[in-house]
Amino acid sequence: WPRVLGAAAAGLAMALSGVVLQRLIRNPLASPDILGMTAGATVALVGTAIIGGGSIHEVGAGIAILGSLLVLLLLLGLGRRHGYAPTVLALTGIALAALLDALVKVALAAGSQDSYAILGWLGGSTYRVTEAEAGQLLLAALLGLGLVLVLRRWLTLLSAGDDMALARGLSLRLARPVCLTLAAALAALVTSWLGPVAFVGLLAPHAAVMLGARRVAAQALMAGGIGVVLMVGSDWLGRMALHPMQLPAGTVASVLGGSYFLYLLVRRRVL
Numbered sequence: 001w002p003r004v005l006g007a008a009a010a011g012l013a014m015a016l017s018g019v020v021l022q023r024l025i026r027n028p029l030a031s032p033d034i035l036g037m038t039a040g041a042t043v044a045l046v047g048t049a050i051i052g053g054g055s056i057h058e059v060g061a062g063i064a065i066l067g068s069l070l071v072l073l074l075l076l077g078l079g080r081r082h083g084y085a086p087t088v089l090a091l092t093g094i095a096l097a098a099l100l101d102a103l104v105k106v107a108l109a110a111g112s113q114d115s116y117a118i119l120g121w122l123g124g125s126t127y128r129v130t131e132a133e134a135g136q137l138l139l140a141a142l143l144g145l146g147l148v149l150v151l152r153r154w155l156t157l158l159s160a161g162d163d164m165a166l167a168r169g170l171s172l173r174l175a176r177p178v179c180l181t182l183a184a185a186l187a188a189l190v191t192s193w194l195g196p197v198a199f200v201g202l203l204a205p206h207a208a209v210m211l212g213a214r215r216v217a218a219q220a221l222m223a224g225g226i227g228v229v230l231m232v233g234s235d236w237l238g239r240m241a242l243h244p245m246q247l248p249a250g251t252v253a254s255v256l257g258g259s260y261f262l263y264l265l266v267r268r269r270v271l
Contacts, residue, residue: 158179
């Protein structure tokens with residue numbers, strides 16, 4: 001049950017992070033992995049494990065959150081000159097994610113005693129999730145859901161455009177950093193315990209909108225449910241598809257998410 005609960009909590013947290021980012025960036029392709037927040041947590045964890053010589057599973061969530069927040073600070077610093085324009089933030093995040101991913105590959109190429117374990121962790125596995133970690137991740141995800149619901153007015157105005165938000169009295173200098181910090185923290189917590197989980201933060205909010213959930217509260221709840229189903233289903237499929245071998249839940253979710261988006265592209269082109 002810790003693996004199932006951990007997968008469900010991870011799906012909820014990543015979906016909520018994706019909802020916040022897509023509302024904030026005003027782009028349906030925005031997600032924690034694309035904007036570099038997941039990559040920041042990954043680099044911090046991998047670097048600490050290699051330099052310190054310990055296991056990546058023992059580094060802790062604090063290091064992951066720190067790495068994700070450092071990327072967030074870079075993102076805010078580089079986007080400040082352009083008034084945090086959504087397009088600039090998206091392009092900057094993609095560039096940072098590519099750079100950080102390259103740093104992880106360089107670190108692994110250098111070789112270490114824990115390289116094999118790190119490679120397995122990079123797939124986003126629930127194999128080592130303990131009862132305490134699953135419970136903590138679930139509490140964090142539920143807290144994130146509560147914060148998203150509390151901040152739903154901010155997210156609604158931010159998704160409507162800067163002019164509309166300013167006209168309604170919203171402080172963009174306060175709202176944007178707060179929402180970005182929430183998205184970064186949720187992605188970092190998932191990364192610290194399961195490893196990088198891609199596509200869930202992209203797929204779940206997008207699917208929720210396609211199913212008619214266009215208000216922030218409805219989108220957050222529906223996207224969270226989709227994220228839970230996707231991650232729990234991916235974890236089950238990863239355990240059963242090649243039994244007794246196991247595939248990481250994050251890898252299976254990426255395959256399912258990528259296949260789904262390819263299907264959408266082909267369907268739209270045919271129609």
